Amino acid sequence: MGHPVNGGSPSPLLLARGSGQRLLVAVGDRDATELLTSTLELAGYRTGAAGSGAEVARRLVEHRFDLVVIDAELPGLDDLAQGGRLKPAYRPPVLLLAACESLAGLVPELGAGERDYVTKPVRIAEVLARVKVLLRGVGGAGRRGGTLDHADLVLDDGTCRARRGGRTLDLTPAEYRLLRHLLVNSPKVLSKEQISRYVRGEFRGDNAIEQLVSRLRRKVDRGGPSLIHTRRGFGYWLGELSGPG
Numbered sequence: 001m002g003h004p005v006n007g008g009s010p011s012p013l014l015l016a017r018g019s020g021q022r023l024l025v026a027v028g029d030r031d032a033t034e035l036l037t038s039t040l041e042l043a044g045y046r047t048g049a050a051g052s053g054a055e056v057a058r059r060l061v062e063h064r065f066d067l068v069v070i071d072a073e074l075p076g077l078d079d080l081a082q083g084g085r086l087k088p089a090y091r092p093p094v095l096l097l098a099a100c101e102s103l104a105g106l107v108p109e110l111g112a113g114e115r116d117y118v119t120k121p122v123r124i125a126e127v128l129a130r131v132k133v134l135l136r137g138v139g140g141a142g143r144r145g146g147t148l149d150h151a152d153l154v155l156d157d158g159t160c161r162a163r164r165g166g167r168t169l170d171l172t173p174a175e176y177r178l179l180r181h182l183l184v185n186s187p188k189v190l191s192k193e194q195i196s197r198y199v200r201g202e203f204r205g206d207n208a209i210e211q212l213v214s215r216l217r218r219k220v221d222r223g224g225p226s227l228i229h230t231r232r233g234f235g236y237w238l239g240e241l242s243g244p245g
Contacts, residue, residue, distance in 0.1 A: 021066040072098035093134040187239035
């Protein structure tokens with residue numbers, strides 16, 4: 001299995017934080033497991049680890065976890081999706097780590113309960129953000145059947161495509177990642193450094209992010225009410241003008 005986590009991420013101390021909730025990290029790659037568990041612990045969570053679907057089922061019977069972070073390539077995942085040894089009343093929220101092209105088949109297999117996903121290579125910032133959303137049960141952007149949406153803007157992670165109203169957006173991979181990051185965090189203001197570390201894996205302090213946001217804004221907001229906004233001196237956010245802008 002390829003390494004599912006990109007380590008080029010900002011400090012978890014600067015991102016969404018937990019308050020002692022118990023998270024089970026189920027990733028077959030040992031290095032990725034260590035990176036995820038250590039980062040989540042730094043962010044204020046308590047963690048356990050499992051290396052197979054059978055081990056996930058056993059750990060969930062032995063302990064009550066508030067959320068499970070699970071790799072789509074985990075050995076034995078099919079058995080776990082069918083219920084395994086889990087008690088029907090106990091189904092913690094699930095955050096799935098999955099390749100974009102596999103989402104259409106995997107997401108329906110997760111069963112009942114709260115569930116979400118991030119696409120590989122996984123960025124720590126997005127994992128922390130989606131964990132926070134799952135644990136509180138609400139999010140800035142809506143999610144329906146493998147899509148993210150806000151107003152008439154829809155992102156489909158199953159096809160890695162976006163549209164606004166009846167118009168398909170012709171986005172580059174970097175533009176798609178930026179739009180998804182803004183949408184997932186809506187209406188939070190994201191700094192240029194946060195965006196750069198998420199989209200590019202590093203922050204170089206040049207004007208590349210301004211140019212990327214400008215190109216994306218022209219594509220998203222053409223012919224409709226503006227959804228992408230600048231908060232001067234702070235960063236960028238997505239939403240209606242009644243938001244933080």
